[in-house]
Amino acid sequence: MEQKNDKKVIRSWAFFDWANSAYNLVITSTIFPAYYTIITSDKDNNTIDYVTFMGMRFINSALYNYALAFAFLVIALLSPVLSSIADTRGNKKFFMQIFTYIGGLACCGLYFFEIETLQLGVVLFVLAAIGYWGSLVFYNAYLPEIATPEQQDSVSAKGYAYGYVGSIILQLICFVFVFFPSAFGLSPGSQAPRLSFLLVGIWWMLFAQIPFRKLPKGCSDLKKAGANWLTSGFTELKKVWEQLKHMPYLKRFLTAFFFYSMGVQTVMLVATIFGEKQLHLPTEKLIGTILLLQLVAIPGAMLMSWLSRRYFGNVKVLIGVVIIWIFCCIGAYYIKTEMQFYYLAAVVGLIMGGIQSLSRSTYSKFLPQESPDHTSFFSFYDVTEKVALVIGMFSFGYIEEFTGSMQNSLIALATFFVAGLIFLLLLRKVEPDAVPA
Known part of the structure; x- marks a missing residue:
């Protein structure tokens, strides 16, 4: 096994975030949802926009949500099988x-x-989501293999920071094409967004080649090699579940993570469509807002890591962040103006990267550090997130x-955060660094 805390390996690992976060920003957060909403809308604010997909009629934004939900369900079912193969x-x-x-x-x-190619577009959208989230199953599993527990918070935050910077650079490039198409010989309308x-x-x-060259392949487990690869992944998840019975702190954290993840990722994935449908904000303002949100998220992730390390510890910082998320959901329900949307986006940006980064590193630190089988534990983590x-x-x-x-759906998200907060409060006197392996 290679030595942990190798700066070159960590840097190359972080570049995977740089590479794939462009998808997360452009496809799930800015240009694609805005483009999707525009081409599926009848431009009348007084009517509900419907689309037909596979012979069924849906509200356009509901179809978008269902498509992503289906992608996450596929990953939840696939990741145990794939993790099993990767382990063996x-x-x-x-x-x-x-x-x-x-x-x-x-x-x-x-x-x-x-x-005219709505069905093809939705299918490709689902495949892109499966590709992104599927790769993260294995990317996250590298964290305890390349960094010691005391370094995992900062390494996790570094990954998110690289991701935000990389995605913003590409977003700015796409921004130029979208808003100045004639300067590049592009036809006005859909060609520039599609080029993005x-x-x-x-x-x-292209940038994924950096981690692909440097990250270790991993060690095979010959004891597991003879197992049924189709079922052994689920067997491993069952073993993790059995182990959780003897790891009450990790079990409580995963339960909290399950509930607040329902809210965090959903807010991030529907923010652009919410701004376009509920407040009728123009595309350029929505993209600018999400871009600002990403910029704020960089210091946000670093701030959460620093507060955890220097003052409060992981669990207490997560409690504070989830409380802020609850107020954000309540605030979004009452949003009426453009400026209110911008203020809320700035707050969400500050806590968005922090809760993702700190959740990943907190889970990693709760794990038995000497276990070579981190992939199974992270597969369980990823399945938990995808089901959420x-x-x-x-x-x-559906709501x-x-x-x-859409505003009624925000109330459901607030209740998810409240449930997550309750389980985090049960951990408020516990820090993963102090839990015996």
């Missing part, structure tokens, strides 16, 4: 590559997405379809 064959890097190319090529294919999707795929696959996302995205879409208003 020692090839987690190989699966990072496979999912990266699935996601990157799907993004390239979105160049052909127009209203192509650029995301190329950027993602399935529930969060489906709930948001909108049932009530006709």
Whole structure:
């Protein structure tokens, strides 16, 4: 096994965030959701916009939410199988590559997405999401292998910081194409946004070559090699579940993580569509707002890491952040003006990176550090997050379809955060550094 805390390995690991975060910003947060909403809307603010997909009729934004929920469900079912193969064959890097190319090529294919090709566009959108989230199963599992417990907070934050910087650079490039298409010989309308999707795929696959060259392949487990690869992943998850019975602090943290993840990721994934549909903000303002949100998230992730390390510890910082998320959901319910949206986006940006980074490193520090089988534990972590996302995205879409208003869906998100807060409060006197392995 390679020595931990190697600066070159950590830097190359962080570059995977640099590579794939372009997808997270352009495809899930800014240009794609705005483009999707525009081409599926009848431009009448007094009517509800419907689309037909696979012979069924949906509210356009609900279909968007259902598509993502389906992608997360696929990943929740696939990741145990893939993690099992990676454990027995020692090839987690190989699966990072496979999912990266699935996601990157799907993004390239979105160049052909127009209203006439709605079904193709939604399918490619789902494949891109599967590629992104599938690769993270193996990316996250590298954290305890490349960094010692006392370094994992800062290394995790470094990954998110690289991701925000990389995604912002590409977002600015796409921004220029989208708002000044004639300067580049592009036709006005859909060509510039679609070119952005192509650029995301190329950027993602290109910069992913840095971690692919430097990260260790991993060690095979010959004892597991003879197991049934189709079922052994779920067997490993069952073993993790059994181990959790003897690890009460980790179990409580995972329960808290499950509930507040329903809210965190859903808010991030629907923010642009919310601004466009509820407040009718123009695309350039929405993209500018999300870009600002990403910029604020960089110091936010670093701030949370610093507060945890120097003053409060991981759990107390997470409690404070979840409380802020609850107030953000309540505030979003009452939003009426453009400026209120901008203020709320700034707060969300500050806490967005922090809660993701600190959650990942807190979980990593709660794990038995000498165990060589971190992939199974992180597979459990990722399955927990994906099931939470399935529930969060489906709930948001269903409540909108049932009530006709996105704002009612925000109340459900607030309750998810409250449930997560309750379980975090049960851990308020415990820090992962003090828990015996």
